[in-house]
Amino acid sequence: MKKLITALLLLCAYAFAESPQAVAIRNAKIVTVSGPVIGKGTVVVRNGLIEAVGENVPVPADAWVVDGEGLTVYPGLIDALSTVGIAGAAPAAATATAGRGGRGQTTTTTATPAVAAAPVERARGPEDRPSTTSWLIAADEIQAADRRIETVRSGGFTTAVTFPTRGIFAGQGSVIDLLSGEKSGEMVLVPSVGQYISLSRGGGGGGGGFGSGFPGALMGYISYVRQIYLDAAHYQLVKDAYAKDPRGMPRPEYDRALEGVLESKRILLPANRLVEIDRMLRFAAELKQPAILYGARESYRPEAAELLKKSGAPVLVSMRWPEAPRDANPEDVDSFRTLETRDKAASAPAVLKKAGVQFALYTDGLDQPREIQRAVKKAIDAGLSREDAIRALTLSPAEIYHVADRVGSIEKGKIGNLLVTRGEIFDDRTRVELIFVDGRKYTPATDTAAPGGRGPVTDDPGGNR
């Protein structure tokens, strides 16, 4: 035992990531997520894949052995909506804030910092396709050296669905494994899983007033998205006709914005309030696009859960639970709805679970392990079982993005993404001991959990501020 620990320590000191041929974690509690919890068992990972898991699994002779006494093994966590690895990207944040109730204009555009923002070209209208980079694929943009990869991984995340988030049609997200310092190509599980759509202006501008660029008002954004889909359908029609018989037909112009839209399997639409959830579900149906809603702040409301259930659309719930603004004027009293939302938002996962809605949690820019732990704890305190919380960060996002045959649970043949903790996950005092990504072992970075602080490379995500 002592020898093992020493060996471990040595390993840690020796190299950041070790990738022995095979690793066996024995005598550990194993939370497989897809099956029953194994009280005391062994997981074997070989060549990046889970070779065996069970109570009586023999430890291969050539395997590095981790004594799992007092440790728990979970599938690596999956962040269902992230920007990790994308240079200069603001962490994903849904459009609308909880608002102050009252008058109609509760959808406020939050000012995101203009990190490496491309100069906004003034568009005359939708025909100029402003704020569209639908052809961008996250996998092509991954910066393997992004320090956020380590920060996020240290919180237990082995996988992220990362998206370009600038613009209205921001681009296509990719499922990536959070390896450090590797070639970005090695990290990619699925290069394109869907198009990220935003209905507010990130990085300055915005507002629905006089004279700013198109679109300015929410209805402008909606009309813009609608026009793009009409154009894409028409483009497809013309292209097909041309492919069938080009003779005597003018050549259709290549349009990369529409190509990007056409090749996207599904769309991610922002929806926080009940009204927005209703609006976006209808919009997705109108566009005939499979959709995932993100944000979902008011999905604690039974009406919202009911709508989501009826539609069958999965929903990504932001873990950035709304909080009272810090330096608010004490004379100001928020609307009942705003107060209620702050009180109940964290109960959304429990409500969705009960309603039978497919949902996953996403970090929404929270990347410090401590912040994430607190956020999940809040949902658990508000009625979500620990098992369901784990599922919402493992198997559920894997299912939503159709990668559950590879990640999301501890099963033979799946990718060797594991999280090893001392203590139960999401408890105050639990420590992440080891993380395996593609079978490569990582130890959590030290001192990432500065109390209440944010990572040094994190942009201010706006969000609820």
Added chain:
Amino acid sequence: MSKARFTKAWLAALIALAPLSAETIVIQNATIMTVSKGTIKGSVVLKDGKIADVGEKVMVPTGATVIDASGQYVIPGIIDCHSHIAADGGINEGSVSVSSMVDIRDVINPEDIAIYRALAGGVTTANILHGSANAIGGCTLPLKMRWGKDAQGMIFEGATPGIKFALGENPKRAGNPQGGRGATATVQARYPATRMGVEDTIREAFNEAKAYKADWDAYNANVARGEHPIPPRKDLKLDPLKEVLEGKRYVHAHCYRADEILMLIRVADDYGFKIRTFQHVLEGYKVAKEIAAHGAGASTFSDWWSYKVEAFDAIPYNAALMTKKGIVVSLNSDDAELMRHLNSEAGKAMKYGGMSETEALAMVTLNPAKQLGIDNRVGSIEVGKDGDLVIYDKFPLSDYAKVQKVLIDGMVYFDRDKEVSGRAAKAAEKQKLIEKEKQNQQRQQPQRRPTGQGGQAQ
């Protein structure tokens, strides 16, 4: 209505107030101002959401809920022909001079509290207009103030949709490089900057729309001949203008000065479409004959003016003078607050211009209904029309009149007694949340040692 619903939070309770299905209701012993058929003392019967009977003596159906309105007044639900409530994320797509591609329908916010407040002021239908930043603005539609329903449930089903136009200072202001509200250092000036430019913008848009319509007409003709051509590209900007040319969409034109009103009439005549209503139209009294000849309605303010240069040459007799020239005139709010007392706005038409009670009341009921093409459904108390009614405790055109109940589709959507008696519970509910949040915040804050400063001292 079950008791359990009232135990919920107050907004939830309000939503629960929205009735689920129409029961048969009889309002008795009221002074009924029908608007179209005079004022009588009697009863109204509402059945299946519609007015089933109205008269001095009516048969009370068995099982009907009776509302005794002794000493009270019943009028048709108030209709506001110009409102900007109940829309999310901005009322102006101000970035472009022609924003016909946007539609209020996409951004209806049924939880805007202004809806409930308008309802409490007797409004049952409102024409939700796009703002006036553009020569040609966005698409619009009338909503019923069915507080508690979802966005789709608010839409006045079957009503002809509209589009906002705007003339004069607002659409040209954004184009003025010398300043004005819109032009700042960071915002580029936008064409047009003059009234001439506004006209040109509208003409250009309709030139495009005509060509677009021709493309589609040719396509449809080919299809009718059994061919299979590729359809033209659908253009969300030109589609609504094509509908205007086809008479399927009403034009509601924001305007002030007489010259620009005449300009728009000329443009409409040139392109073969109609202006459904002139909005604001403060100088309408100067060109009332021309407006009447075009067949347009006029939706104006009672006595609001001088808030900008183009609103200087206005008189409170505008509504009455235009009426006398044969124009259908309505009085609108253009404002969430004013919207709550349009009854007293109508009352002003009696003072300025000597309108009768009925004529004045028609300006916020039957006339806006006619302007919106929904007078077959609402605007007066007649058998067969929607059960949209307001009960006032006093003469409704008086400042002292208070709304007692508002019914839409034969269902009570606002009840003053319930609102007033429910306030304490709602306030308590809210206070509970505030206290809870405060406690949570205190618990999260690190414990601080008392600094001694006055702490222990008496």
